Amino acid sequence: MSAQEALRITSVLEQELDRRQAEITLWNNFYKGIHNLGFASDRFRQAFGGLFEHFADNWCEVVCDAPAERLTPVGFRFGTGDEDDPPAADKDAQRIWQSSNMDAWSRVAHTEASVKARSFVLVWAADPDADEVEPEITVEDATQCIVAYEPGSRRKRKAALKRFAGDDGYEYATLYLPDELWKWRRALAPSGLVLPSSLALERWQARGDAPTQLRIDNPLGRVPMVELRNRPRLTDEPTPEHRQVIPIQGALNKLIADMLTASEAGAFPARWGTGIDLPKDPLTGQEIDDPELWRLAVNKMLRASNPQARFGNFEAADLSNFVAGITLLTEHMAALSRTPPTYFMGKVQNVSADGLTVADAALASKCRDKTMFLGEDWEEVMRLGFLVKGDEKRGRNPLAETIWRDVEYRTEAQHIDAVLKKKALGVPWRQLMEDAGYTPTQIGRMERMLEQDADRAARALAFPAPGEEPDDEAEEDVPESAGAPV
Template structure:
């Protein structure tokens, strides 16, 4: 049902207000991921004395906490089930083509990282070229600072509306409102612009486009074409970024590292002392000459004293091990709270067995497995929308869609091959074994063709008696006429 312009404008303003409310938190989370930290636990005296030295310093572990799960979340394909157990669903080749055409094998990684950092990321599905005879879907990843999705009351899945707002380079701020049946385009004068525009353009949101049919576009999909990827979704509370719980610990680490550097500058080198030393006197005034150059030691200098009772020595250097122990304790807490393997926080990893490495990553693997469950639902909806763009309502409304993920667990090559060999003895089909081995559907299809070619080549070689291992000669086809023997 078409929405009146005033109602569309009201929805736009409501969504924009909610989007503005999120900006402060998103900015803080993004700063911590990027290493822009305030020295949170420093005293006023410390800040007054050393604040200028550590204004841009951060021993940034928030980036590690966010990147650790994001780097393991890799969608490699999609299936669309038929509901018939006798016909197992294979990886959909059309879905793979759409995915590759939009470069989503790369941008999906960006979407996951953005969701880990900002608690949300957004994916927009629309027509690549509206004027083309055959509609081709275009999938783009959108930023949480520019987009927001609203849901139907009482639902966490049915999208009611979505808004994307961004600043143009022409002095205007643009917005697009996505509704199930139509799309509204707006623009307004940007307050940061120096352009002098008529008052009619500075009064707020105005329809965008020169013609009426460019201001309101029908949405043939029948659904809001923007999908929200939520990190750590909750029932009532908002989703949270991956590093929110460790941000206070990050502040404590920064404080200890700053203290360590100050102590290293002031007391890490032993200071020397001397007693009973007679200072030289000025022959005219008789005053002692306290020349600092007399006490500057170097490899070509030595101290001497005429007083037999003079003594020399040096103070002990400051012990920095207490700071190191405190930093290691805090990074251990960060690893435990975020379920990030301790090996991610170590400078060197030596003599760690594969089984030990696997056990250390149990928490991260379990966490990534949970994320694939929720994110997989979102990517399936993205692919349904892509097929709706193409007019394929069968796959566009298929509730049995499934995202195929790369294995999130770390395994050595020997461990993986051993597991596959055991699965084969249980009767696991070859294609499933290849998926478990980490090959993408495209690679598996290619290997199947190569296996068929190898089988045909071996059959021809057997039929015509070509020596085993000789693949250099041409093997005649099976229906070729026999070659007469030489006289």
């Protein structure tokens, strides 16, 4: 491909990336609690000024984090197509996953997709010049990356672009194609901000003078960037987890602002008095309305010379109506987002274990759906990792499978009880351990421990009990390294 054609593709992807920026910024601000205070009344601003300038009772963060915290890949399998040879968790895949710290960064990828509708994962060689090339997996941000697909396909990646600002006054971009990579740079605006492509100071230029800094061969034969989509649709764009509750979040903020205003203006009982002879100015003869007259304290009291004088106070404002409205909106937010009400409650009272399980069922079901789509994306990431290592067999294996930790919340007693019942049905030991929540690394370690325990038991049985004659044949079978009984 010519440099001119590569620039054309870069420009097209840039324009679409620019179009997404406004929505992503809005979604991210609501997640972080940076909400627009346009709902606040003038009286609220007069009462509090800038005291609550950044106020937000932020539930969008809870809605986004609730599913993300349950999505944990723990391993990968690569099938052989032989039904008589069920595959175990792939140890090489686990090593690739661990070497890139993906136990932690996969959680970040899921959270970013939950907040910004998309996140991206890039797979490339950690050190292309090393004797043994190892893959490196990195999580990329939706404001910097975009993936384009072949016409009519939602899986076949045609191109990808990553654009970011450096700290040296330049903006950088890399165009990823199935057979090549193109690297560009251009000067940043004086403020250091990344401008939209239509307002850029200059066109993209090669990163350096050497040709290898402009174009690089892609030995993988695939675009090495994978898009993780949240709530994917057939024709509509993916959406963040809190998209449908953003209007409710605004209404909640308004109700709480109104409640704060009412608490400032009417939560304390105002006093009144009638038939009181106010002191008069001896020069003008006008009554003096002394504010100190009504500043009461523990050591002060009101008195009047007029026997008809009366004192009293108005009732304080009732804030319970605001609380009821806030509770109603919070319940609607929980229902729309399928987030258990317990996530929105400060305390749980008179709720049985079965009730908690039912409340959690909607979120668990949503998370299981997410594992199906995200599992396909992580499998493609791992295939790319093996292609980097030159392993064509696993790099192009369509029978890959992502192993997920159980997304359903259960107590330890409930969890183990379910495993024991599966054991009674004849479920194999390794599958029981996976259902119990152990990772492939833990299961492999336990298998070795079981073998060691069995070996110790066999050596112990080879020695005679006290008072018995030794068995010559048993002595011949005992290895010299067995030593004393364990």
